Amino acid sequence: MLLRVYALILVRKLNTMSLTSSTIGRKVAMALSGLFLVVFLTQHFTINFISVFSENTFNEISHFMGNNPLVQFILQPILIFGVIFHFIMGFVLEIQNRKSRVVQYNMYKGSANASWVSRNMIWSGAVVLSFLGLHFYDFWFPEMNYKYVEILPLDPNRYYEEMTHKFHDYLRVILYVISFGFLALHLFHGFASSFQSVGVNNKYSENIKKFAIAFSVVIPLGFIFIALFHHINSL
Amino acid sequence: MNLTLKVWRQANAEAKGRMETYPIADVSPDMSFLEMMDVLNEQLMGQGIDPIAFDHDCREGICGMCSMFINGEAHGPDRLVTTCQLHMRKFNDGDTITIEPFRAKAFPVIKDLTVDRSSFDRVQQAGGFVSVNTSGNTQDANSIPIDKHDADKAFDAAACIGCGACVATCKNASAMLFVSAKVSQYALLPQGKVEATDRVMNMVKQMDEEGFGNCTNTGACEVECPKGISLENIARMNREYLYASLKG
Known part of the structure; x- marks a missing residue:
């Protein structure tokens, strides 16, 4: 059945009206954009983790990612669209959901039947979104300025130093650690x-869930380790 | 048992409601929750107070008529039971019990604890049936072989009594567990597959028009459902809907 569904996605025109305006269509769109961001997160983590072992390899990969036209002009815009789509859709769904219960309960025992993380995805997501603002301010905007505004000469060896310089500030490291904690909570339910x-x-769902939970713990912990590693090294 | 009941009172759909507190004495632990409400109503009528309106019918846990949000949970703290099958032994002497109607934009309050759940009927009418040719040459259902696994799954989905606890419990007031149970019970059977595409599209469309919220997979509906309807049905409805949308 699933294979038939995805085969149809490839060969048939999307019925865009029902897939973006219905509750289920939006939910599927939210899930697919989230899964796309999980793939990106894995790739981002892999590159960052290399910085722990090899300054040169990290510089080489960062230079490639920062200057390859396919990455810069095709994949990067898709990624930015994915991020913006995911958070806008998240807020749209949250507003719609709040409208579906006009009068609230005097007593509502949410913890009796659902986990805290599943009930508060909007808040964990909002923290991750705020973190993205800081992250863009730290790395993406300076990078865009370097390459496309000031158009400075190519320097394949600058990336490692630029990153470790950022992690010298302990306040920034604390903010990163807190944000990755919320990312873990968000992934814990979302993935x-x-x-x-x-x-x-189906019969694979239990194993998928175990993998998703392991991922939601290991990847954010890994990011925290990288931030702390470079902070301690810079002391 | 002596209890304090905090009950939602609302004279009619337009009136502004409020919580009222009523003490009740000598409640037997063997009473059902609805029997306790009957005793309270007799007490209120004796005092010249309008009795509390609440829904009930079979009182055997099979009709789906009773509702009530008790101490922050649909059908109260017990699992796999409706309010009529909830017994006072689940509470302790001296407890304060908060009783509210099921709350959702699509379930407007009629009076006190009774809510209008006809939105479920309209969703059902949009496609929750198998069209049968009644011209006299209808095939005997028993002559169509059905995989035991599918028959069991369809039967499990058909156990939904449409009480609305899923909507009442869901933080988003989503009706997806109810609608998915109705979609699944037919989608799994050969008789239902003929109209599967139209059914899922029409039922989801009606569900959205009624103003129910989106599913965020918290799983609260599955926990509170008195009939144990599984989240697996929602995944099946999502697949059916995706397939139907793409098929056009």
Whole structure:
């Protein structure tokens, strides 16, 4: 059934009206954009983790990612669109959901039947979004300025130093650690949940859930380790 | 048992409601929750107070009529039971119990604890059926072989009594567990597959028009459902809907 669904995505024109205006269509769109961001996160983590072992390799990969036309002009805009789409859709759905219960309960025991993380995705997501603002301010805007505004000469060896310089500031490291904590909470529910949203609930679901939970713990912890590693090294 | 009940009172759909507090004495632990409400109503009528309106019918946990949001949970703190099957032994002497109607934009309050759940009927009418040719040459259902696994899954989905606890519980007031149970019970059977595309599209469209919220997979509906309807049905509905949308 699933294979038929995804085969149809490839060969048939999307019925865009029902897939973006219906509750299920939006939910699927939210899940697919989330899964796309998980793939990106894995790639980002892999490159960052290399910085722990090899300054040269990190510089080489960063230079490639920063100057390859396919990455810069095709993949990067897709990624930015994915991020913006995910958070706008998240807020749209949250507003719609709040409208579906006009009068609130006097007593509502949410913890009796659902986890805290699953009920507060909007808040963990909002923290991650705020973190993205800081992250862009730290790395993306200076990078865009270097390459496309000031058009400074190519320097394949600057990336490692630029990154470690940022992690010298302990306040920034604290903010990064807190943000990755919220990222872990967001992924803890969101990653496994996105499979349910696209219709996967079968004999593999338990293992998918275990993998998603492991991912939501290991990847943010890894990012925290990288930030602390470079901070301690810079002391 | 002596209890304090905090109950939502609302004279009619337009009136502004409020919580009222009523003490009740000598409640037997063997009473059902609705029997306790009956005793309270007799007490209120004796005092010249308008009795509390609440929905009930079979009182056997199979009709889906009773509702009530008790101490912050649909059908109260017990699992896999409706309010009529909830017994006072689940509470302790001296407890304060908060009783509210099921709340959702699509379930407007009629009076006190009764809510209008006809939005579910309209969703059902949009496609929750199998069109049967009644001209006299209808095939005997028993002559169509059905995989046991599929038959069991369809039967599990058909156990939904449409009480609305899923909507009441969901933080988004989403009706996806109900609608997915109705979609699944037909989608799994050969008789239902003929109209599967139209069914899922029409039922989801009606669900959205009624003003129910989106599913965010918290799983609260599955926990509170008195009939144990599984989230697996929502995944199946999502697949059916995706397939139907793309098929056009």
